[in-house]
Amino acid sequence: MIHRRxxxxxxxxxANGKGRTLELWREEDAGTLRFRLSVAQVVEDGxxxxxxxxxxxxxxxxxxGFRLEGAGQVWRCDPLRPVAFxxxxxxRAVGVAAPTEDLNVMTARSLPAPEVLVRQEGLALPPPGGxxxxxxxxxxGLWLGAEDVRLAGPSIVVRLAF
Numbered sequence: 001m002i003h004r005r006x007x008x009x010x011x012x013x014x015a016n017g018k019g020r021t022l023e024l025w026r027e028e029d030a031g032t033l034r035f036r037l038s039v040a041q042v043v044e045d046g047x048x049x050x051x052x053x054x055x056x057x058x059x060x061x062x063x064x065g066f067r068l069e070g071a072g073q074v075w076r077c078d079p080l081r082p083v084a085f086x087x088x089x090x091x092r093a094v095g096v097a098a099p100t101e102d103l104n105v106m107t108a109r110s111l112p113a114p115e116v117l118v119r120q121e122g123l124a125l126p127p128p129g130g131x132x133x134x135x136x137x138x139x140x141g142l143w144l145g146a147e148d149v150r151l152a153g154p155s156i157v158v159r160l161a162f
Contacts, residue, residue: 001145009140014040015049021104024135024142029108036106037133037158039140042066043099051087054106057116058083059156061137063100066093077102082116103135103156112161124149124157133158 004024012023024037033054039061048068058068059082068075068083070091075083077093077100085091087106105114115127125148126132134143135156143149151157 001143001147001149004142004144006140009039009142012038015051016047018046018049019043022140024140025133025144032108033106034108034111035160035162036104037135037142038104038106039101039135040104041099041101042093042096045094045096046092048091048093049087050090051106053109054087055109055113056085056087056107057105057114058085059103059105059116059118061101061103061156064098065100066096068092069094080118082118084113084116105158114161115159117157117159118154119151119157120154121151124151124155125159127159127161130159130161133160 010023012021021038021040027035060077060079065078068091071089075085077083105116107114124132124134126146131146134149137154
């Protein structure tokens with residue numbers, strides 16, 4: 001089981017250069033992104049990074065949320081409600097009324113889609129043959145592995161079948 005504290009995470013620029021993100025975990029294969037967990041601050045309306053071949057799940061963990069708009073579609077990014085969308089799309093955050101912090105799960109489209117859950121307590125279980133990642137919403141601590149994880153408080157649970 002891997003355990004990382006907030007101080008272990010790395011601050012990285014957004015792919016579009018319009019902000020910064022706290023990278024909790026990253027896995028690559030031959031220099032190509034496979035899986036990433038990060039926490040971003042959205043403080044104003046503006047473009048999201050386009051990430052071809054990547055599927056994304058965004059969960060607002062602090063703040064009022066916003067809308068994602070583009071490609072003729074609208075996604076409501078409300079607090080504690082995971083929202084899945086394609087990284088191929090040119091999207092904009094719209095209706096940012098106050099700073100919002102969100103957890104981003106990014107997965108190469110060739111991999112099984114992750115299951116993203118918001119949990120207050122209990123046990124986080126990995127899928128058969130897979131792993132589970134748990135992000136504590138208060139501390140941004142990360143636990144990642146093939147073992148069960150007892151939640152210490154409100155958390156985002158990401159079940160990975162790879």
